[in-house]
Amino acid sequence: MSEFSKIKTKLLAEQVEEDIYNYIIKTDLNVGDKLPNEFELAEKFGVGRSTIREAVKLLESDGILEVRRGSGTYVVNKMPKDIDPLGLSAIEDKMALAMDLADLRILLEPGIAEMAALNATEEDIKVLYELCDIIEEKIAKDENYIEYDIKFHTYVAKSSKNMVVEQLIPIIDTAVMMFVNVTHKQLTEETMMTHRAVVDAIAERDIVGAKTAMMMHMTYNRNLIKKLMKESKNQ
């Protein structure tokens, strides 16, 4: 293979590495789940099997995938280390982690919604309403909306104009998606209602309303986690 071909293969493999990683996240494959085989992946991403093999090697060295001889390729970790600064992927009891994340968000996010009601710009409010629309459309089509749910909370944090909060909320809320997506496709009615209530209150500069609407949103979430936790203990 010429040097130029080698470089081209490498760039393509890196692109496919990212495609496979996004596929794992979007189709909600979990740790322990098996990846489709080389043929299927090659077809899905429109590349050759050798490129798939290269990309899988890269994801293996990232610690995301593990190739088990004669068995297949498995997801062993969903979070590259550099996007898990709190080291939460190492925590084994995911239900307890879900609860601890919920408790932390209850401390933080109502106060952040309050700051957003004080500091959001008109442009911020427009984006927040757009995110409500997108999430409602996705729910109507029974599609996964968690990516936009994270964007919604990240945007409320951005609207707070607190520089530290803006950095912190994406980390915490991405952790919720990555590690403890236990409430997936549940609470859709409650989510639509409370998201809109938060944005309406921010738009009206109603700081108590924004805080309490976010608290209500977080409480629905926490109650469901608590219920699931009890059920998993009774099994």
Place this chain on the structure above:
Amino acid sequence: MSEFSKIKTKLLAEQVEEDIYNYIIKTDLNVGDKLPNEFELAEKFGVGRSTIREAVKLLESDGILEVRRGSGTYVVNKMPKDIDPLGLSAIEDKMALAMDLADLRILLEPGIAEMAALNATEEDIKVLYELCDIIEEKIAKDENYIEYDIKFHTYVAKSSKNMVVEQLIPIIDTAVMMFVNVTHKQLTEETMMTHRAVVDAIAERDIVGAKTAMMMHMTYNRNLIKKLMKESKNQ
């Protein structure tokens, strides 16, 4: 130089790299401050000048130091990237950052003290009282106690038994020390009083008392930052 000597020099340089870094933190050198010259550093750490030069090179590649020809070696960043996961060292307006950190801590730490009052073990309470003692001794001797102040807040977080809080508080409180140590050696009376009030309430399982004592502690801190902020704007 033999291979073995090379390896020995490298290990020594890495050790001295850490010593110099700790020296920067402990003597409270700030970004823009000049480091003592090679002779002084060699004497201080009991190694040769070539080792100092190696260690300085390592700190230069870490982005901590910058060697300016004919002028000296300067601190250009106090936080290695891997211990600044929130990327706060890049924020230029340190007074605004101090305020935003204070506001975030007010959202978090009273609720964490409440959790600690519920969940701290007897051993945790013993350690918290010991940390109060150490901080009071340091204040009596007019020594820098900020390292123990961070340990105190980290230990309250550990006592909460919330796994995410335990990871998060050291990051936030270390950021306070690293980037916005603006209230240094002030509020010593108030710190001693409110730290003890927090621990007494935790020991008595008085959850409202723990929360309000921590809120009082955070409020003294925030009020001082607000005062300093106003003064710096009036200059």
